[in-house]
Amino acid sequence: MSTIQTQAVPQYLVGPQAASTALKASATLWFAVAVAGQLLFAWYVAALYGGAVVRGDPARWNSVAPHAHVPGDTAGNAAFGLHMLLAVIITVGGALQLIPQVRRRAPRFHRWNGRIYVLLAAVASVTGLYMVWARGTVGDLSQHIGVSANGVLILLCGAMAVHHARARDVARHRRWALRLFLVVSGVWFFRVGLMFWIFVNQGPAGFDPRAFTGPFLTFLSFAQFLLPLAVLQLYLRARDGGGAAARIAMAAGLTMLTAAMGLGIFAASAIMWLPRL
Ligand code: HEM
Known part of the structure; x- marks a missing residue:
């Protein structure tokens, strides 16, 4: 294996050290762009949904999410409100x-923030499942199954991350914590992926925007968590056992995905988030 990799990318072109540095840089860039996009999303959620509560106008929740505020449905409205609050916090x-510096310099904060994150992500997932199956939401059955699988994976990855942290198995804990971060980000990937798709196609393609159903949305409901998990798996393989060629290929692939994600964030901000504030 390593002979093939050495032949594909000669040592005098890219040494193992340079390949590792490139891979690390591509992961750092991915994370920085993702965090910037997620903070923008959190700001949008806080301003739109929190702002409506502060102004005493919860019906404004329905300007985006059609089933958000239903007069008389106290339990359902509370579930939605809690879901929004948790969306911002998590x-x-x-x-x-x-953020590695936070983890290194403030390990106590990391432990407490981690416990709270796992707990709140689980509650966000359960309120989401409640809204899908008991309250009703946009989309068809295939999308409901996709996002529910995402919700169940949040519970599973959270449990695994905590389990390995308690067992002091840091390597496994990190892997499951990364998976948890990606599945918690699943609904964000859905929005960014959808806006990227609409942007590159110059309009809706592969789905009916009024019914909010169609093959592309079914695909995206599963891809929102399966694709990031698959890319993470490839990244971990390249990082932990791959040769220089594998690391360079992964760094190039991740950089391209980061560019697509950046475009999706730009489109989501311009089309969905900023105009609604
Ligand atoms: C844990 C991470 C999650 C975050 C950060 C999150 C965030 C949000 C946000 C911001 C909205 C409001 C819609 C918008 O303005 O874009 C929303 C709505 C909703 N979410 Fe989540 N969500 C998460 C997980 C889930 C899961 C796992 C499910 C399902 C199992 C789910 C089901 C729903 C439903 C049903 C709605 C209402 C949509 C409607 O009826 O219009 N969420 N979520």
């Missing part, structure tokens, strides 16, 4: 949790 908390 988006900010998740970013803080993965």
